[in-house]
Amino acid sequence: MHEASTLPVMVIDDEPHLRITASQTLELAGYAPLCFASAEEALAALPEHFPGVVVSDIRMPGMDGITLLRELHKRDATLPVILITGHGDISTAVEAMRAGAWDFLEKPFAGEQLLDVVRRGIEKRELSLENHRLKAELEVQQAALGPRLVGRTPVISRLALMIQRISQVEADVLLFGETGTGKDLVARAIHERSARRHHPFVAINCGAVPENIIESELFGHEKGAFTGAVERRIGKFEHANGGTVFLDEIESMPLALQVKLLRVLQERSIERLGANEPVPLDIRVIAATKVDLKSASEEGSFREDLYYRLNVVTLPLPPLRERREDIPLLFQHFAVVAANRSGLEAPTPDSHAMAALLAHDWPGNVRELRNLAERFVLLGAAFDYRLDALLEGAGTDIEAHSLARQVELFEKSLISQSLARHQGHVVEVCRHLTIPRKTLYDKLKRHGLNADDYRHSNEP
Template sequence: MHESPLLPVMIVDDETHLRITAAQTLTLAGYAPQVFESAEQALDALPHHFPGVVVSDIRMPGMDGMALLHEIKRRDPTLPVILITGHGDISTAVEAMRAGAWDFLEKPFAGEQLLDVVRRGIEKRQLSLENTRLKAELEAQQAALGPRLVGRTPVISHLAAMIQRISQVETDVLLFGETGTGKDLVARAIHERSARRNHPFMAINCGAVPEHTIESELFGHERGAFTGAVERRIGKFEHANGGTVFLDEIESMPPALQVKLLRVLQERSVERLGANETIALDIRVIAATKVDLKVAADEGRFREDLYYRLDVVTLPLPALRERREDIPLLFQHFAVVAANRSGLEAPTLDNHAVATLLAHDWPGNVRELRNLAERYVLLGAAFDYRLDVLLAGETASIEEPTLPRQVELFEKSLISQSLARHQGRVIDVCRHLGLPRKTFYDKLKKHGLSAEDYRHSSDP
């Protein structure tokens, strides 16, 4: 992340000399220092979503640095606070870190130490604010475009408008798009924006269900209808009454079943296998395909009459390469989701990473991008967050790792992040990870890590 010349840093200290010296150091480095001689003054001037960091002495008259830390954390838990301690006051430093301080500086400290800890704190703050901004943007888009659409390109805006329009009318829909373009999510978006939203959404993948059971899955059966039918089964169509049935990969539906589906679409009724009773249906059917059904019908691989019955409203879904401007936003969205789920951080993308994402052709579309974002968060530290490496040949070794290997990489990632955060300070890393020192060193050896690699030459 690049430093901005306008990023502010609050300096809170009752010693005039320290305030002046720190301000000069920060100004020369391109920051915008704001100096305060008391914690009360700093709190009065602290804005909401302050984009910088706070550096404060601990021992001050009136409100001290620890009280300032607690108040800032109450207002804004992600704002980095760096505390200045007296020489040899290790117990105070440990207490501060436990209370949520980002880091601490021990008097006397060099200007390089101040700049280093401020730089890392700024990076942390910018990441937190970026994630907050991204979440707000995603929530705004979800309100405007539907619950599962992410993007700003004209093609995705057009898709959102079509979803909104289609969801308000009672008609069956055919979704056409490559593998991984989000046909299932679009079907759910149509359902959730329709008047049927409070009724069932039943999804079935016609290509994943064995041919000898798919008829029972869709239509249900009576007890004794065939060998193994030991009790009555309610099929997907009947269960979805009042709601929506989503038939994915409909091109894989067996020809004999296509005839029965056509009858369901025309008559809006169904018969369970082994029954004579006709059950009226109030359903919408959304079908999805990754092949051109007209071509399949012309070639005799799909019933022509069923194709024309489904082709009332066809909604094409764009491939990811057709909406490249959305790729960074989508990637960051998936990374934030993965990070929140795993308790890890979602590193923001630098220019090289964005270029890597935009240059890739994405044959697996959004599904491939989501998988990459999850690997980036969970395993990225083991590969120096190199997206080109994760996308290239080395991905073969991590695409389907065994469970022990996943645990090993996850553990290495956590240790590496903690080492980087605490600049290789073993006592802080052990406290952060809750590990005895001997166990920690054993894990360093196991993962080929060294605390020295994370230390700066200016560190004590």
């Protein structure tokens, strides 16, 4: 009996010796071969969402390989099918590729050729199944658990754990991270996981509201409080009563208003402009900044007392370049979201596209990656789905990274994803990546990865 983590490979050929040889080669490499003498038998045995690949001869009695390919793709258009052709049969190989074959092998072929094409087919299959899973998750993404934090790296797992803990206590929170790291998403995640989730979540960009009206926007005003105040207005804080106020770019808030915000945080009440009676508030405040507020307070551009009042719980959000292993998964997620919204299919990036993703420095962080994924779905065909071409406008230069560096980044990403998938179980990771244990430990050490970090953490 094969381990559950061993990936299946379906081998279909009417020649017994070829089935035996292919089966032995695949088994020694850690795969689980499933052999059939005819296409009809294989079709009857194929389960739904088959996680592996299919290797089939073209010329067989009864149903031939091309017909089998078309039948398989009626059931699952993303299933990689590798067809075996006779020596020099170029026209058949061309027909196979036009029919949608993932690749083909020419008889006679070496065991290494078989393993190479199967390995690449398995990688494509895993990405396709991940797309299906992500698409299914979209339907429940805005349920009680709130926005989904996508990522499998230890730093994201720790962030997800902190979000869960913070959401259960009544403390104001300061989020610190570069532009595009997802501060808005984290704020919403805290709100949606808290007891306040059935009350308003009010987001205010302190840098986008004109200074002359920001006080009225936040605290409201009474009729006649100033020229143009023809009726009473309820401010953002009062509207959020019972829920959460998210103050983005709080470093942009004028100093005079910071004094009033400090009073709101201390007294949990506001006074509308033109009124004398305080309005009690039951709110949680989540503030976000992309600058070091401690340094800003020392320079006099941010009030020191407000900084210490906000700094009770601080969550640092990592930039994308510090969790590159999450880039392929994040890109897939955003591509599936974009495809689902536009009614298109989410194309699967090839290895060159992944190299382009991993080589980029992502100054715009997750927001920049999301925008690229959307362009890839909507405009990718015009660029032959070349991510490096889509990234040219963002200043990406893949050649700036040596081949060795690109390979290193890609390898680290694959190992990290495998560790997350198998919950840090080294034996299963070795089987999945088809490498010896000593080799895996050497690579973990070189890439600064630790299997224990993945052992008890579920995907956030």
